[in-house]
Amino acid sequence: MNEKTCAACDYPLDDNAIKVTVGHREVEVCCEECAQKLREAQAKAGA
Template sequence: MSEKTCAACDYPLDDNAIKVTIGNRVVEVCCEECAQKLREAGKEH
């Protein structure tokens, strides 16, 4: 089984992963800082 990693920084995820919706996709990130980066990147498109 492959290990899940943060969609923003590739850090290994644990049980505290944060789910972020970008467009019509849901991705998991390791922290609120990465979640904010992805939310802002998603607004640009």
């Protein structure tokens, strides 16, 4: 069975996962802190 994990930290996801759009893909993260990390990384890559 494939268990979903956080796109930022590989923590197992539960029903409270947060969806974040990175580029043209939607990924799921475990918490707002991980969501912010992905947003910041995307901003740096786009600059």
